[in-house]
Amino acid sequence: MNKCLSGSNCIQKKQTKLEVKRAPSRAGSPQTESARKMKLPIFIADAFTATAFRGNPAAVCLLESTLDEDAHQDIAREMNLSETAFVRKLQPTDDFTQSSRFGLRWFTPEAEFPLCGHATLASAAVLFQKRKNRNSILTFVTMSGELKARRAEDGIVLDFPVYPTFPQDFHEVEDLIKAAIGDTLVQDIRYSPDTKNLLVRLSDSYDRSFLESLKVNTEPLPAIEKTGKVRGLILTVKGEPGGQTAPYDFYSRYFAPWVGVAEDPVTGSTHTLLGPYWSEELGKKEMRAFQCSRRGGELDISLRPDGRVDIKGGAVIVLEGTLTA
Incomplete structure (x- = not known):
C-alpha cells in the first residue's frame, strides 16, 4: 500500500504506464517527400542551469504543420542529444506568441520517449524567450497527459505527475x-x-x-x-x-x-x-x-x-x- 507524504492529502490516482516507442531501423531507406523539403526553426537550450554549456542540452523544433512521422526520429538522430523536443500547434490558427496550448513530443536518438523534463523546460524557454509568448502558463499535450510550465522570477516551473516507487x-x-x-x-x-x-x-x-x-x-x-x-x-x-x-x-x-x-x-x-x-x-x-x-x-x-x-x-x-x- 502506498504511504501518503507527511502532511499531504491522500489522493489515489490511476497512474499511466509510460512506454518507449522505439523507431524501426531505416538504414538505406529513402527520405520521404516531407522530410526532404522541411525547413524548421530549431534551437538548443541548456536546461536546469543559469550558465551556458552546463545543465542538459535539448534541441527544440517548432512545427507550424504536421511533420512526417519518420522525420521526428531522423532529426533526433541528427541532433544526437539525449532528447529532441517537437512543439506543434494544435490548431491551424494557433500562434507561438499568443497561444497557451501546444502539442509536445520527445525523441532520443533511438526512440520516442514518454516523459522528459529538461526538454519540456527547454521548449518553454524557447517559447518564452525567443517567441515572446505572452502567457504566464503554457500547457503541453503529451504522451504523459497535460504538463504545465509557468514563468517564475528565477526560472521556469514544471508541473509534473508524481510516480511512486x-x-x-x-x-x-x-x-x-x-x-x-x-x-x-x-x-x-x-x-x-x-x-x-x-x-x-x-x-x-x-x-x-x-x-x-x-x-x-x-x-x-x-x-x-x-x-x-x-x-x-x-x-x-x-x-x-x-x-x-x-x-x-x-x-x-x-x-x-x-x-x-x-x-x-x-x-x-x-x-x-x-x-x-x-x-x-x-x-x-x-x-x-x-x-x-x-x-x-x-x-x-x-x-x-x-x-x-x-x-x-x-x-x-x-x-x-x-x-x-
Whole structure:
C-alpha cells in the first residue's frame, strides 16, 4: 500500500504506464517527400542551469504543420542529444506568441520517449524567450497527459505527475547493479513500474564527491536486463544540507543505455520519483537537488498536496537556426 507524504492529502490516482516507442531501423531507406523539403526553426537550450554549456542540452523544433512521422526520429538522430523536443500547434490558427496550448513530443536518438523534463523546460524557454509568448502558463499535450510550465522570477516551473516507487528485491537485480557499480554499498532499492526506472540509493557513508567520481559501466546493462522491465538506472545519495555554501538535500545520476543514453546530464523526469522518495525519507516538502553529471544541474523540488510535483530550473538558449533537408 502506498504511504501518503507527511502532511499531504491522500489522493489515489490511476497512474499511466509510460512506454518507449522505439523507431524501426531505416538504414538505406529513402527520405520521404516531407522530410526532404522541411525547413524548421530549431534551437538548443541548456536546461536546469543559469550558465551556458552546463545543465542538459535539448534541441527544440517548432512545427507550424504536421511533420512526417519518420522525420521526428531522423532529426533526433541528427541532433544526437539525449532528447529532441517537437512543439506543434494544435490548431491551424494557433500562434507561438499568443497561444497557451501546444502539442509536445520527445525523441532520443533511438526512440520516442514518454516523459522528459529538461526538454519540456527547454521548449518553454524557447517559447518564452525567443517567441515572446505572452502567457504566464503554457500547457503541453503529451504522451504523459497535460504538463504545465509557468514563468517564475528565477526560472521556469514544471508541473509534473508524481510516480511512486516500491521496494525491489536485491537478488532480482543483483547482476544489473553489480555490473554497473561493482561492490559499491547499497542502502535501498526501489522500482517504478510506471516509468520502468530502478532507483538505487547508495550508502549514507558516501557523499557527493564519491557519486561524482563513481565509474558506472553502462555498456553491458541492456544485455543483462532485456526483459523490458528496466529502462533507466538512477543512483542517488543523501545530501549534506548546511554543510556546504550551496547545500543540497540529495544528489543523483541517471543512466539509460536501453534508449541510447549512456548518462543523461540532468533529468527532470527522474525527480518525479526522487522527489517523493526523498520527501518521505527527509520529512521535507521543499528540497534542492543536484544531478552530478560532468555538466551538472540544479533543480528545486516542491511536493504539492494535490499529488503532483513542481520542478523548477533555469534555461539558457545557446543556438538558434533553421533545419533544412
